[in-house]
Amino acid sequence: MSSEADTEPVLLCNGLSKRYGAFCALSDCSLRVEHGDVFGLLGPNGAGKTTLIRILLGFLHPTGGNCRVLGIDPVVDSVALRRQVAYLPGDARLPRHMKGEGVLKFFSEMHPFGELERSRRIADQLELNTKTRVAFMSTGMRQKLALAVVLGPQTPFLILDEPTANLDPTVRAMVLRLVMEARDNGRTVMLSSHVLSEIEDTCNKVAFLRKGRLAHELKMSELFQRHRMTALTSAEVVVPDALSDQVSIQTTRLSENQHRVQIDTSGDLAPILTWVNTLPLSHVRFEPFGLRTVYDSVHAGKFSQATTASSPEPLETL
């Protein structure tokens, strides 16, 4: 790759939209993925994740906005782009008349970065029998074969649409290890999944899509610095000025003299714990702010694109 391409982000979307008549599959989506990122795409079914990926690869023509993948506009030259990208579709289907070995050979020959030996090695790691004809493979076996096809070429950018669908937990773990291996080799990965724990384990950035819109972006490092505490109290809780940018509070009245308080925190816990220790609280529960909480909030429409991860704004209103 040229040095110019190195300075550019791997993916840059600007107001990307896709309409089908009155239906808007993707609306005004702006994203940036840097070199070495493992970027997670989250969202419910029909949120626009696959539409976004398919536009990036040139399968769909955008109706608005533009994007560049490794400096290449897919509308202008999708072939050059796909030379730099390996892509696993959400529902990967392979030629049924071929045997597993034939499929690996065919796709490794088709791609300039293709490497049959590496694809075979991955197939072995996934415990796949490549002597079987695709037509006689189970859904899981076909998924493994597709993974061996896609993870074979050492492209700079790897897009995986639900890579662990139909796989057993052991193989899932293996796939995630391979994703991390790709990252360690300097590759950039975009990963779409419904399994939040996978995203938590592998990604350093996450984007949430909802109803075709980019609802929220999050750096996982910031999420790991966020916690939620719930407790019961009889007195009013007031956040000291020094912590006001790190703490947000939601209070729900339970009875005449009892309230439930929810304290969302971000950043270093040490000063917050010192403050919390002075409060008259009981039944205290402290938990890390998991991706599930963010996902539920996004799903419920309580996030806008403007909301940032570092913001201590409440994610839920009780």
Add this chain to the structure above:
Amino acid sequence: MLNRFLLRKYIGQSSLLFLSCGATLFAFAWIRVWVVSLLDMGQFQAILEQFREFEKFAPIDFDSLFTYTGRVGMTFDEPIVILCIVIWCIARGSDVVSGELGRGTLEMVLAQPISRTQLLFSHATVSVLGLALLCLLVWAGVGVGVYATEVEESVPPPTIRIPFFEIDMPLTINEPQKQTLRLRDRVDVNLYAASTFNLFAFGFFVLGVASFFSSIDRYRWRTVGATVALYILQMVMYGLGKAAESLDYLLSMTFFSCYKPQKMVLIASQEGLLAPWSLSGSFADMVLSPLAYPLILISLGLMSFLLATVCFNKRDLPAPL
């Protein structure tokens, strides 16, 4: 423009269909020629005379069929030959986009660095070469049949012409003598080259149309349905145009009018082997020169492929169903 790995894949994908169609066409053409030898020319003539009133539906006049060359040439209008060619063309043409979309395999293939045009052209190359080979197999079947078949012919008895009455009287009342001769002494296999090319042009057009419908569709069954519907509509137009004089304008609107294999045989046998390849000569019952007809079919086929390329490049590719 072509991708050799795709070519290999498409060859593997279509080989079974090719082998079955090829074996059928070769065997049928051979057997068809052998059947010609079973039926005495006199008997054949008698049978055909029964259908004189339907002569207008025939591609050439009946008198031209009272030769071994003409009877063998009918092979190119046999429903089995047409059916096999049409099956190949529709099966392969409909597969290129809507077939792969339906199976969900297009996404993985197009995730590789190949252009849509490359995919379409690679597919078309295999299909067109397959079609050419199938047409050659028909010709080969005819050739093998002609070389392997012997026919029995009655030797006309010596006669004497009675003056004034101008009547030929046989000099003997014995059973007419029969002689066996090789069919190749009566039929020149080279005469069927132009018919073979005409069959190829016919298939090329159908292949182009099927590819075009495939390029704009996502369901293969609908592509096949649309192509077959067009084919039947054109066939009905051809039939109506032949049946009623008032509807003969329909003949200029159907591609079946450009498929004239028997006429090509007739021209080749009467005017010489090169005559059907002429762009300038004019012959009875033909508005255009003989070569113009297959060239029209090939041009229409090329236009269909061009349209398919444009549509395929412009369209969005839906996710597998």
